[in-house]
Amino acid sequence: MIYTVTLNPSIDYLVEVESFQMGKVNRTSYDAKFPGGKGINVSRVLKRLGNSTTALGFIGGQTGEFVKRFLRQEEIFTDFTEIAGDTRINIKLKTGLETEINSQGPVISKGNYQQLFSQIEQLNNNDILILSGSIPPSVPSDVYEAMARSCTHNGIKVVVDTSGKELLNVLPHRPFLIKPNHHELGELFSTEISNIDDAREYGAKLVEAGAKNVIVSMAGQGAVLCSDGESYSANVPKGNVINSVGAGDSMVAGFIGTYERTGDILSAFRFSLAAGSATAFSSDLGTLDKIEELLPQIAINQLTGG
Numbered sequence: 001m002i003y004t005v006t007l008n009p010s011i012d013y014l015v016e017v018e019s020f021q022m023g024k025v026n027r028t029s030y031d032a033k034f035p036g037g038k039g040i041n042v043s044r045v046l047k048r049l050g051n052s053t054t055a056l057g058f059i060g061g062q063t064g065e066f067v068k069r070f071l072r073q074e075e076i077f078t079d080f081t082e083i084a085g086d087t088r089i090n091i092k093l094k095t096g097l098e099t100e101i102n103s104q105g106p107v108i109s110k111g112n113y114q115q116l117f118s119q120i121e122q123l124n125n126n127d128i129l130i131l132s133g134s135i136p137p138s139v140p141s142d143v144y145e146a147m148a149r150s151c152t153h154n155g156i157k158v159v160v161d162t163s164g165k166e167l168l169n170v171l172p173h174r175p176f177l178i179k180p181n182h183h184e185l186g187e188l189f190s191t192e193i194s195n196i197d198d199a200r201e202y203g204a205k206l207v208e209a210g211a212k213n214v215i216v217s218m219a220g221q222g223a224v225l226c227s228d229g230e231s232y233s234a235n236v237p238k239g240n241v242i243n244s245v246g247a248g249d250s251m252v253a254g255f256i257g258t259y260e261r262t263g264d265i266l267s268a269f270r271f272s273l274a275a276g277s278a279t280a281f282s283s284d285l286g287t288l289d290k291i292e293e294l295l296p297q298i299a300i301n302q303l304t305g306g
């Protein structure tokens, strides 16, 4: 079974405003609510690909009920830890530009944290654990490191999609996949990643530091996969970007879902690009039909130099 962990789920409130005026009353031309949080997005895309997942994490209040109901309607298994506070609401404002306002979210008690941690300790070695998204201020900042340590000891594949120190600290525990975008990769090394060669060079450093597979996503410029002495690039398909929320999560889902079905890293990489772009070209997460339509446009090239 694939388990996703979302420490800080959300309702994503998508608001479209034409001719937005700062400091004025604006009226929406479109609005919609979706369950959000990176792990939950990964679960939703994996379901569309035909992979079964259980979504774990902290959930509470009426907003949490909305998230659970929505996931139930999509027939996604959940085993959330119920908390006293309300699941947050994140605003995704589309005005021509995309502006996001992500709330801090509710306080997580020590008891809540221990409850989630003991669920993780019960996973077994056929399972895959996907740890995705920001860590709420009330949760120990080494939570991903601690979960990764516990799982890799038990032979469980761990995927981590986060940034900064939290990402660096999981590397010694040999995560199966990490997926920094090029900005996040640059921040790790205090440099700028502006092309495929830079992404290959610095992605390979993360493999040396312990990651088995590293996908560096570069938005419209494509992506690079580094794994065990080899690296590959892939292009993105052509299309109209209307929503980047969840595009990175869709890449993680596309990679893991395909890897679980085929065991083939390159097919997984190709599918991950198609899934990311299918979401970027849709108002919600990309559908399987959309992903399959985009797949033929994606070519993989082996890169020289590691």
Ligand SMILES: Nc1ncnc2c1ncn2[C@@H]1O[C@H](COP(=O)(O)OP(=O)(O)OP(=O)(O)O)[C@@H](O)[C@H]1O
Residues within 6 Å of the ligand: 180, 181, 182, 217, 218, 219, 220, 221, 222, 223, 236, 237, 238, 239, 241, 244, 245, 246, 247, 248, 249, 251, 272, 273, 274, 275, 276, 277, 278, 280
């Ligand atoms: N201009 C574009 N054309 C086609 N696909 C795109 C474009 N921009 C983003 N994508 C798709 O979205 C994926 C993820 O983009 P990006 O590198 O910005 O990752 P991210 O920062 O993790 O995403 P997110 O916006 O979800 O945080 C890309 O690999 C690609 O598949």
Ligand SMILES: O=P(O)(O)OC[C@@]1(O)O[C@H](CO)[C@@H](O)[C@@H]1O
Residues within 6 Å of the ligand: 008, 010, 012, 035, 036, 037, 038, 041, 090, 100, 102, 133, 134, 135, 245, 246, 247, 248, 249
């Ligand atoms: O605040 P975090 O946890 O960093 O990110 C949360 C979030 O922006 O990430 C998802 C898209 O990747 C959204 O569904 C959600 O609102």
